[in-house]
Amino acid sequence: MSRDGKEVLADFMLKRAMNKGTVFTAQSYKERWFVLTEESLTYYGGTLAKRGKAKGTICLNNVKTVETVEDGKLDDKINVFQIMHRTEKGEGYYTLYVVAQRPEQQKNWVDTLKQTIRDKGVTFLPKYHTGVWTKNLGHYNCCDQIDRNAPGCQVIPDDGLGAAQNNSTRSNLPPLPDIPKTNGTGGHRPVPAPRPPKREKEKDREKKIYIAAYDYKPCEDGDLELVTGSEYEILDDSRDHWWLAKNQNGEKGFIPANYVKKKFDLEIYEWYYKGVTRERSEQILKSEAREGCFMVRDSSTAGMYTLSIYTTETRQSVPSSSREGVVRHYHIKKNEQDRFYLAEKHAFVTIPDLIYYHKHNAGGIATRLKAPPAKNKNAPVTAGFGHSKWELDRNDLELFEVLGSGCFGTVHKGKWHGRVVAAKMMKERTMSEDAFLEEAKTMTQLSHPNLVQLYGVVTKSKPLIIVTELMQYGALLTYLKRHKHRLLNKIDTLVDICIQVCNGMEYLESRSFIHRDLAARNCLVGDSQIIKVADFGLARYVIDDEYTSSTGTKFPVKWAPPEVLSFTRFSSKSDVWAFGVLMWEIFTCGQMPYDQMRNADVVDFVCTANKRLPKPEASPQRTYQIMMDCWKKDWEERPTFKTLKQILTKLEGS
Structure with missing residues (x-):
């Protein structure tokens, strides 16, 4: 509560410096807390999380104009509003320009300011400037008037919130004359020629x-x-x-x-975790195990958000030393006024405002918000090592210990210009190199949080080396087998693994890119149980008996649908079939599909007998039904990855 009246509105916005310098730069704009009371408007320093010292105050009795500014007129910024006010000593007028974050925030402030000032019986000026006065140009950029005290060029609309007033009501105010344009020596200055109108694209470009x-x-x-x-x-x-x-x-x-x-x-706030699922939010918060540790994440409902918070069990019958920590999830809802809330009586214009409030008040949730988890400070991967760099120099690549080996060759831990990478050294005659190199440049530009990033290839020396992002915990297949006893009882964790793979595959599907070899062995595990799809597209270029069908065509038979087994017809829908088999691998924790069958038997089982893999013991019926939908004989009837993602997300936590 402010000492000069009841607090009406508070928000964190940008303020432009007043009357300083001739050219305004990014440094001319400061983030400030604006607090409106019944008597004044005060702006404070500080951060979003903590209000600092007062930097300035405007008495509402001195305000003469509260209006929006035309988009683009103030340094190409949008959502700007202006507050023209008389100085405390009454020697002149100043205009405060404020940059709101969104149109609705701009409107809320203009309307609330007008209403609060009108309730005090203050009279507004009859006109205002839709643009701003710029010292370096020496005129208003809306009407070209060259005196900053020149009356406005636009009549204030009678909107019922500070209605326009007639000039006759201004007798008690310092005059604002329509000053003639002079050249500073008493003579009249020629009216400047009108500036050519901006082209529409330039005018509207934000x-x-x-x-x-x-x-x-x-x-x-x-x-x-x-x-x-x-x-x-x-x-x-x-x-x-x-x-x-x-x-x-x-x-x-x-x-x-x-x-x-x-x-x-x-995304600029450290408490926002984009793309984190319910299951992973619980893992992250429980690993921190701090009372009030919280994050905001995307909700399963598109366009909505969820607050997840860690708290200890508060039952008095349980000793504090043995109380179990739990994660509570709260949907961030909107009321009829389009304000965000967790508890309906505490609603706010923005989510940052909501977070700020609940950092100081529990306000109906389990505990007051304290601090978000310590995020991984490592920078994300980039699509290649530069905007066009995909062919790498062998001399820039350091190779260290072997991480694994297979029919293609060996995978080493490596470094490229200080960045830790995985380097897959291909054996000779294990792949069609020329064909692969034609597409390698395109593949480096495929980038998603659930895809293992291909950085580039070493082509000008032998052997061919494929350089990718390094995933610390290796293949998903190995991870599932190693943690089988722990994972079989955690359905939400298994569903979360499926969702992450589906995220990566939805991205490939949206770019019409076919994986052709989706399986648990070709997904990798990183920190915080992040799952990423690897080796997308490589199956076209490999030469290996494991990928040979009874007809001599090369592809992973046990993950292939009928149209591939019979006609070698690949599509995103053949990847969907393979995803169903991958789900089966996940819910059996790494069991080999059709483990008692040879490749030829699998072809007969799937194509001729039209049979499918049995339900895994750990799989609920609803997840097995998703697998069966992926295994429909008619490829057109199978769901897309986008649909699968929606279905799986709804299952999570249900």
């Missing part, structure tokens, strides 16, 4: 300002260095993974798109 979440050192000419916390303007985001950007010094170059986050988006 600058895309992003903040670097990680440092990035350029790997090739044409890349741009990123410094964590710095702002960058995105000039071209037409490519999926490498964007053309400009830094604050005007330098341009390509940056990895997943290293920057849009200003004011949830």
Whole structure:
């Protein structure tokens, strides 16, 4: 509660510096807490989590205009509103420009300010400027008037919230004359020629300002260095993974798109965990085991969010030393006013506002929010080592211990310019190298959190080396067998593994890319039980008996659908069939499908007898039904990966 009246509204927004300098830059804008009371508007320093010291106060009795600013008029920013007010000493007028995060936040502040000021009987000016006065240009950019005290060019609409007033009501106010345009020596200055109108694309283009979440050192000419916390303007985001950007010094170059986050988006907050499932949120929070440890994640309902929080059991009958920690999940809902809430009587315009409130008040949830988990600070993988780099120099690659071996060759732990990688050294005559190299460049540009990243290939020396992201815990098949006794009782964990694989496959499906060899052996496990799909597309180029059917065609027979076994017809729907077999592997914790059958027997079993694998003992009927849907004989009747993801997500935690 403020000492000068009841608190009406509070929000975290940007404020432009007033009357300082001639050119406004990013440094001219400061993040401030704005607090409106019945008597004044005060802005404070600090952060979103903690309000700091007061930086300035405007008495509501001195406010003469509260209106929006046309998008793009204030340094190409949008959602701006203005507060024109008289100084405390009454010697002039100043205008405070505030940048809201969203249109609804802008409207809420303008409406609430007008209503609060009107209730005090304050009279507004009859006109306002739709643009801003810029000192370096010496005029308003909405009407070209060259005096900052010139009356507005637009009549204030009679909106019932600070209705427009007639000039006759202004007799008690300092005059705002319509000053003639002069040249400063008493003579009249020629009216400037009207500026040519901006082309529509230039006028409507919104600058895309992003903040670097990680440092990035350029790997090739044409890349741009990123410094964590710095702002960058995105000039071209037409490519999926490498964007053309400009830094604050005007330098341009390509940056990895997943290293920057849009200003004011949830992703800039350390408590937001994008793409984390319910099961993984529980694993992360329980591993921290701290009272009030929390995260906000995407809900199973598209466009909605869930708050997950760790708390200890509070039953008095249980000694505090042995109370079990649990994770509570709360859907973040919206009321009729489009405000977010956990408990309906505590609703807020933004999710950050909601989090700020519940950090200081439990407000109907299990415990007050304390701090998010310690995120993995390692930078995410990039699509290749540079915006166009896919062919690597063998001299830049260091090789260390062998991580595994197989019919294709050996996999080594390695380093490329200090970055830890996996290096797959291919045996000669195990793959059709020329055909593979034609597509390697395209494959480096496939990038998703649930795909093992292909960085590039060493082609100019033998053997051929495929360089990929390193996954610490190896193949999913081995992981399932090793942890069988623990996993068989945890259905949610097994479903979560299926969801992660499905996420990666949905991405490949959306890009019309067929894996052809989806199986537990070709998925890898990383930190925090992250599952990623590996070796997508390689099956076309391998030469190995394990992949040979009775007709001599090469593919993984026990994971293949009837149209592949009979006609070698691959599609995303043949990957869906293989996903059903992979689900069967997951719910048997690594058992070999059709383990008593030869390849020829599998063809007869699937194609001729139209039979399917039996239900795993650990699988509920609902997950086995998903497998059966994947194994429909008519490929057109099988679900897409997008549909499978929706079905599996609804199963999670049910």
